[in-house]
Amino acid sequence: MLDVFKEKFAAAGFTELSPIQTAVATPMAEGTSVLGLAPTGSGKTLAFTWPMLESIRVGEGTQAMILAPSQELAMQTTNVVRDWAKLIDAKVLAITGGANVKRQTEKLKKHPEIVVGTPGRMTNMIADGKLKLGHLKLMIVDEADELLTDETLDQIREILDATFAETLQLGFFSATETKILDELPRWFGQKVEKIDVRAIDQTQGVVRHRTMEVGNRNRVDLLKRISRVDRLRALVFFNKMQELQHVSLELRHQHVSYVALTSNQRQVEREKALRLFRQGKVELLLTTDLAARGLDVPELPAVINYQLPKDVTTYIHRSGRTxxxxxxxxxxxxxxxxxxxxxxxxxxxxxYEIKPGYLVDYKIVDTKPAKVKPTLTFDHPSSVEEATNGRHRVEGAGHPDTVKRGAKPSRAVPVKADTFSAPKKHKGHNKHSKKKGMRKKNRDRFSKS
Structure with a gap:
């Protein structure tokens, strides 16, 4: 590691490299193509950033490319790499879909040493002759298990065909392993050294994995209540865009603090949503798996699976955000x-040790609370919870939410618990009794006259 990197590393409060950073340093410095497998949040970005920057020669054109599956991850990676690249006066440019093409083209004329972006925009820029890869020495494929599928796999191979290097160094990084990662030599025509530190990496903190049983009709209300837990901010994952939009409207109607991050938003909207969430100005960020792939939100307290993950791999990447x-x-x-x-x-x-969780007094607890008997009587039993201001609300496994929203309590009369009989009517309270008395009084007055 260069001395300027060591100084910055120490200034940031780090004392030692993570397992993946240690394991790939020498092979990458020697020009070996690698497959790095490590848990989410274990420092993979810096693992390939340092060796890459050490091989860069400032002023000699675009020498390194980093590919990411989403605009958000590409921008996040750009910010990290740029922060370290400025120590050696290297230029880093983000080339992503959704951004202004003319502005990107103008910046390419300054010949940045490193470009970071999404495969689709990269191939378009290459096809238009705006991005030239004659000096490219290294290509990094981040979140490789996601990128090396279907259309994006073809786009990555197109990018490789546009390079002139006889042996381009490749780096593939992922938290999960898929079949194609075992077939990299066949797809890319060169030997790739596999480095897997998932079994020895201990960088992840203690994460509780909990389930909460709730009916579909009451799920939005439960999400609203969870958002009120003290110091809780959460990424909320959806499988379908239609469901995300439906929940978004419901939360807006209920005045819940949230933002949404979707693939059909403009880049400006996506950047604003992430900024508000990272700054802690909203409690919930509604998103899909693709939009949030690889996102790093420092000290994110929680992840919520509003819809079940489709497989184990999806769960690993979702839970890896916290x-x-x-x-x-x-x-x-x-x-x-x-x-x-x-x-x-x-x-x-x-x-994973998965257990039931419960929402009690706006706290997530592991112990199932005892049921509390009501002490008031109401015209509508569904009003009990609202009248007690949610003090005995219990959500979670075995506690479906059956209380209707918006119900107002009527006048209550102290009675024994479990008694919901209406107060008895007293004699003389007939609604016609007053008018009947007035008629009798008038007859008596006229008879006297």
């Missing part, structure tokens, strides 16, 4: 009894 670099975290998975049963069956082969 508990990063030693911080504590919480992962909540919501669903009805069938959902929770299917989810536990899917996760049975993993080492």
């Amino acid at each position: 508990g990063r670099m030693g911080a504590e975290g919480l992962v909540l998975t919501l669903g009805d009894d069938h959902d929770i049963r299917d989810f536990k069956k899917m996760m049975k082969s993993t080492e």
Whole structure:
């Protein structure tokens, strides 16, 4: 590691490299193509950033490219790499979809040493002759298990065809392993050294994995209540855009503090949503797996699976957004009894310790609370919870939410617990009695006259 990097590393409060950073340093410095497998939040970005920057020659054109599956991850990586690259006066440019093409083209004329972006925009810029890769020496494929599929795999191979290097050094990094990662030599025509530190990496903090049983009709209300937990900010994951939009409207109607991050938003909107969430100005960030892939939100307290992850790999990447670099975290998975049963069956082969969780007094607890008997009587029993201001509200496994919203309590009369009989009517309270008395009084007065 260069001396300027060591000084910055120490100034940031780090005392030692993470396992993946240690393991890939020598092979990458020697020009070896590598596959780096490490848990989410274990420092993979810096693992390839330092060796890459040490091989850069400032002023000799674009020499390194980093590919990411989303605009957000590309911008996040750009910021990290740029922060270190300025120590050696190297230029870093983000080339992503959704951004202004003319502005990117103008910046390319300054010949940045490193470009970071999404495969689609990269191939377009190459095809238009705006991005030239004659000096490219290294290509990094981040979140490789996601990128090396279908259309993006073809785009990455197109980018390789546009290079002139006989042996381009490659770096593939991922938190999970898929079949294609075992077939890299066949797809890219060169030997790739596999470096897997997942079994020895201990950088992740303590993360609680909990389920909460709730019916579909009451799931939005439960999410609203969870958002009120003290010091809780959460990434809320959805499988379908339609459901995300529906929940977004419901939360807006209920005045819940949230933002949404979706692939069909403009880049300005996406950047604003992330900024507000990272600054702690909103409690919830609604998103999909693709939009949030690889995102780093420092000290994120929680992840909520509003819809069940489709497989174990998806769960690993979702839960990896919390508990990063030693911080504590919480992962909540919501669903009805069938959902929770299917989810536990899917996760049975993993080492995650998944338990029921409960929302009590705006805290997430592991102990199932005892039921509290009501002490007031109401015209509508559904008003009990609202009248007690939620003091005995219990959400979670075995506690479906059956209380209607918006109900107002009527006048209450102290009675014994479990008694919901209406107060008895007293004699003389007939609604016609007053008019009947007035008529009699008038007859008596006229008869006297």
